[in-house]
Amino acid sequence: GAVVSQHPSRVICKSGTSVKIECRSLDFQATTMFWYRQFPKKSLMLMATSNEGSKATYEQGVEKDKFLINHASLTLSTLTVTSAHPEDSSFYICSARKGGSTGELFFGEGSRLTVL
Amino acid sequence: QKEVEQDPGPLSVPEGAIVSLNCTYSNSAFQYFMWYRQYSRKGPELLMYTYSSGNKEDGRFTAQVDKSSKYISLFIRDSQPSDSATYLCAMSVETSGSRLTFGEGTQLTVNP
Numbered sequence: 640g641a642v643v644s645q646h647p648s649r650v651i652c653k654s655g656t657s658v659k660i661e662c663r664s665l666d667f668q669a670t671t672m673f674w675y676r677q678f679p680k681k682s683l684m685l686m687a688t689s690n691e692g693s694k695a696t697y698e699q700g701v702e703k704d705k706f707l708i709n710h711a712s713l714t715l716s717t718l719t720v721t722s723a724h725p726e727d728s729s730f731y732i733c734s735a736r737k738g739g740s741t742g743e744l745f746f747g748e749g750s751r752l753t754v755l
Numbered sequence: 756q757k758e759v760e761q762d763p764g765p766l767s768v769p770e771g772a773i774v775s776l777n778c779t780y781s782n783s784a785f786q787y788f789m790w791y792r793q794y795s796r797k798g799p800e801l802l803m804y805t806y807s808s809g810n811k812e813d814g815r816f817t818a819q820v821d822k823s824s825k826y827i828s829l830f831i832r833d834s835q836p837s838d839s840a841t842y843l844c845a846m847s848v849e850t851s852g853s854r855l856t857f858g859e860g861t862q863l864t865v866n867p
Contacts, residue, residue, distance in 0.1 A: 680763060682843065683799070684855035732798050746798035
């Protein structure tokens with residue numbers, strides 16, 4: 640089956656540093672990937688839609704300069720949390736559709752970010 | 756009011772029980788309804804996908820959608836300890852939409 644891989648699965652960083660999270664579609668090409676944020680015992684909140692070869696589309700209230708998204712290839716999207724603060728600590732999850740715009744959505748295993 | 760309401764639980768049942776999980780929603784434009792299972796510290800995985808009203812069965816899982824009541828359900832028969840996870844309902848207006856709206860998830864524990 641399709642697999643979406645995220646790396647790293649866990650990361651701890653100091654306040655003020657930047658952290659990059661990678662999302663890869665391992666056995667299919669994805670022109671669009673999605674980034675979510677999930678707080679403990681809360682639902683997934685869509686942060687942005689990552690489009691290969693063009694700028695990401697951010698949801699209302701999400702700071703594009705803080706959460707930089709780059710979709711450099713058909714199998715890789717990255718989320719960089721810049722100048723991280725403790726309130727950025729969260730579980731970040733990506734997803735990608737296999738088989739075009741109507742295909743099944745597969746989720747990565749998530750990346751837990753802790754900012755000290 | 757949230758667009759999607761889901762009782763967060765926790766819900767604890769004995770092995771073999773029938774589990775009923777539910778969500779209500781307010782947006783009548785939702786047409787596609789999904790249930791995801793999420794194990795601790797993992798990403799969600801799709802369990803069931805239904806379009807519009809009706810029932811869909813897959814093994815021990817049955818999904819029901821009642822659009823007139825804006826109510827969806829997931830039933831798990833003969834529940835197993837391995838079913839212990841958080842179950843998230845999600846819905847969207849379009850099949851191609853990335854804009855899935857998720858419920859908060861119900862934490863289920865099946866006790867052996």
